[in-house]
Amino acid sequence: MDGDVVLVIVVATALVFDFTNGFHDTANVVATSISTHALSPRVAVGMAALLNFAGAFISIQVAATIASDVVDAGAITPTVIFAGLVGAISWNLITWYFGLPSSSSHALIGGVVGAVIAAVGTAAVDGEGILGKVLIPAVLAPIVAFVIGAIAIIIAYRICGRLRPGPVTRGFRLGQIFTGGMLALAHGTNDAQKTMGVITLALIANGNLPSTGFDVPTWVIVTSASAIALGTYTGGWRIIRTMGTRIIKMDSAQGFSAQGAGAAVILASSHFGYPLSTTQVIAGGVMGSGAGKRISAVRWGVAGNIVVAWFLTLPASAAIGAACYGFVSIFGDGATGPVILSGLAIFLGLTLFAQRIRRGQPVPQV
Amino acid sequence: MTPAALIGTVAATLIDGEALFDTAVASLAAGVFVALTGSLAIYGFATAAEMQRVGRDVAAVGAGALAVVASLAFMGALGVGLYLIISG
Numbered sequence: 331m332d333g334d335v336v337l338v339i340v341v342a343t344a345l346v347f348d349f350t351n352g353f354h355d356t357a358n359v360v361a362t363s364i365s366t367h368a369l370s371p372r373v374a375v376g377m378a379a380l381l382n383f384a385g386a387f388i389s390i391q392v393a394a395t396i397a398s399d400v401v402d403a404g405a406i407t408p409t410v411i412f413a414g415l416v417g418a419i420s421w422n423l424i425t426w427y428f429g430l431p432s433s434s435s436h437a438l439i440g441g442v443v444g445a446v447i448a449a450v451g452t453a454a455v456d457g458e459g460i461l462g463k464v465l466i467p468a469v470l471a472p473i474v475a476f477v478i479g480a481i482a483i484i485i486a487y488r489i490c491g492r493l494r495p496g497p498v499t500r501g502f503r504l505g506q507i508f509t510g511g512m513l514a515l516a517h518g519t520n521d522a523q524k525t526m527g528v529i530t531l532a533l534i535a536n537g538n539l540p541s542t543g544f545d546v547p548t549w550v551i552v553t554s555a556s557a558i559a560l561g562t563y564t565g566g567w568r569i570i571r572t573m574g575t576r577i578i579k580m581d582s583a584q585g586f587s588a589q590g591a592g593a594a595v596i597l598a599s600s601h602f603g604y605p606l607s608t609t610q611v612i613a614g615g616v617m618g619s620g621a622g623k624r625i626s627a628v629r630w631g632v633a634g635n636i637v638v639a640w641f642l643t644l645p646a647s648a649a650i651g652a653a654c655y656g657f658v659s660i661f662g663d664g665a666t667g668p669v670i671l672s673g674l675a676i677f678l679g680l681t682l683f684a685q686r687i688r689r690g691q692p693v694p695q696v
Numbered sequence: 697m698t699p700a701a702l703i704g705t706v707a708a709t710l711i712d713g714e715a716l717f718d719t720a721v722a723s724l725a726a727g728v729f730v731a732l733t734g735s736l737a738i739y740g741f742a743t744a745a746e747m748q749r750v751g752r753d754v755a756a757v758g759a760g761a762l763a764v765v766a767s768l769a770f771m772g773a774l775g776v777g778l779y780l781i782i783s784g
Contacts, residue, residue, distance in 0.1 A: 466716065474720050481724075482731030489735040493742045501738030505770075509730065512774055587731055594727035597777045602719045 335665035336408045339672055340532040343415045345557040348525035350422045351434040352382060352561025355521060358431065358592070358612040359514045359562070362585035368506035378514040379563035385518020386526075386555030401446050401531075402454040408532045410445045412668050413658055415528065416675055417441030417651025423682060425639055432639040433607030437647040438524050439464055442531075444648030448655040467604040468640075472614030475595045479618025482587035487623070490583065502582035509589035516596035517608050518558065523600075525554040579627070584619040591615035610640055729773050736766035 359382070360374040369377070418434070418441035425432040439460070446454050490498045529550045533539040539547075580588070592612040599606045613636055620628040658667030740763025747756035 467719075470716065470720065474723050475727075478724055478727035478731075481728055485728070485731045486735045489732075489739045490742070493739065494746070497742040497745060498738055501741060502734075505734045505738065508770075508774060509734075512777065515778075586734060590730040590734070591727045593777070594730065595723040598719050598722040598726060601722075602715050604719065 334536070336412065336668050337532055337536045337538070339665070339668045340408045340412045340415070341529055341553075343412055343419070343672065344525050344529045344532070345553060347415050347419050347422070347434075347438065347528075348522065348554050348557035349561035349564075350419055350426075351438075351521050351525070352379075352558035353564050354422050354426050354434055354561075355517060355608055358608050359510065359517050362580060362588050362612075362616065363506050363510040365580050366503060366506065366582040366585040368503035368582060368585060369510065374510070375563055377511065378517075379559045381511055381514035382518035382522065382562045383555045383559035385515040385520075386522030386558060387551060401442060401456055406442075406446055406449065406454060406531070407535050407663075409658055409663070409668060410449045410655060411442060411528060411532045411535065412671075413445035413448070413655035414438070414442030414651040416654045416671060417444055417647045417649075419675070420650045420654075421643060421647040423679065425643075427682065430639040431609045431613055431636055432643045433468075433609045434521065435524055435607045435609075436464070436468065436640070436643045438528065440644040440647035441651035442528070443644075444651030445655040447648070448652035449659075463604060467599065467606055468610065471595055471599065471604075471606050472610040475591045475611045475614035476618035476621070478591035478594060479588050479615040480622035481618075482590055483584055483619040483622035486583040486587055499582045502586045505586045506582060506589060509586055509593055512593040512597070513589050513612070514562075516593050516600065518555070519600045520596050520606055520608055522554045522558040525557065526550050529554065580616070580619070584616075584623065587619040587622070588612065588615035591618060607640075726773065726777060730770065733766045733770035733773060737763050737770055740764070740766055 359378040360369070360371070363369040363374045364371050368374075415438070418437040421432070421437040421441070422434055443455055443460065486502070490501075526546050530539065530544065530546050533547070533550075534541050534544065589612075592608070592615040595611045595615075596606060596608055599611075613633075617628050617633055654671060658671055661667035661670065740759050740761075744756045744759035744763055747753070747759055
């Protein structure tokens with residue numbers, strides 16, 4: 331009975347994480363379209379929500395990686411996963427509060443790994459899987475996106491640079507609708523699956539699914555897709571401002587190039603089953619499209635803050651995940667610990683939102 | 697064995713370098729192709745409109761044809777991306 335209560339709490343927490351993932355990462359998908367006026371904010375966010383929902387149904391490669399290649403599925407419990415999720419959500423909210431586009435994916439992986447280490451030590455962590463499927467791609471992906479963004483903007487300026495600006499700007503804005511759509515779809519295929527992977531892991535840990543040869547249940551896919559779409563529609567305007575206007579002052583050709591680079595990297599990575607950070611990829615594309623025009627066009631101070639947040643994400647969320655597991659385990663193996671921690675987390679979350687609302691809604695006038 | 701060679705050997709054991717390389721190459725090819733075809737389509741449409749405005753109809757038709765071909769290639773690239781994901 332206690333196990334089922336914990337499982338319900340884990341699934342609910344995973345869906346909250348999925349919501350914050352959509353809420354937090356909407357910025358990546360829509361910032362470039364909004365800042366170049368290719369789409370109005372409401373249309374951009376609505377389109378991204380719909381395509382994120384659709385993208386979640388397209389592929390489950392990444393979910394399989396999360397469920398089997400990061401930690402030993404047989405050695406963890408729903409309580410461990412719960413603690414990891416709280417670690418990830420906490421880090422997402424902290425970086426959202428400061429307007430930093432950090433990686434929800436790495437927050438999730440870090441949180442789960444930290445909780446696993448606190449629970450059973452490092453033996454249950456698949457170091458090979460984390461290195462090969464998470465860390466190396468995490469370093470390479472933004473670099474590849476940076477290079478593609480830079481090449482793409484050079485191509486765009488070479489071909490269209492001498493034409494009258496009016497039709498060219500309109501053309502690139504139209505192109506941004508397509509590349510932005512692909513990006514939203516790619517985001518859905520990559521990010522919604524992380525939650526699917528975690529819920530699947532919890533179902534395995536609770537004995538509802540076999541540890542090998544499992545299929546991700548349909549209800550997991552539908553609820554994960556819905557949560558990320560809802561989060562996306564709600565939107566994270568603070569991060570949109572950072573991504574869309576603070577790294578570089580973006581024109582429509584740069585927006586088109588950055589989105590194309592991001593979509594290409596994320597779609598290719600999803601196809602090969604790498605759980606990438608969409609945030610890092612798109613930020614890499616944005617920086618590349620700025621640097622391709624002029625190195626000094628990139629505000630390297632802002633870019634540096636973002637990179638620092640990337641490096642902090644895995645250890646910080648792992649530390650929070652481990653601390654959460656330590657707190658929950660004080661109350662034993664039952665549902666008491668997760669229930670108390672959930673209550674505390676809800677209270678803190680509501681306090682944070684109330685404080686933010688009192689200070690005024692940080693929606694930029696775009 | 698030198699430390700660098702040891703690190704290389706360990707990394708080669710742990711990391712599926714071929715899959716990573718394939719991912720990077722596929723990303724690069726797709727990103728560059730989308731930028732190239734999208735830019736050519738915009739160039740074609742903008743030039744066709746300009747040529748038509750100044751009365752150079754043959755040049756306008758040529759630029760229009762380039763725009764149509766590039767647009768089809770651009771949409772085709774998006775279609776291939778979708779197909780790869782769905783078939784994955």
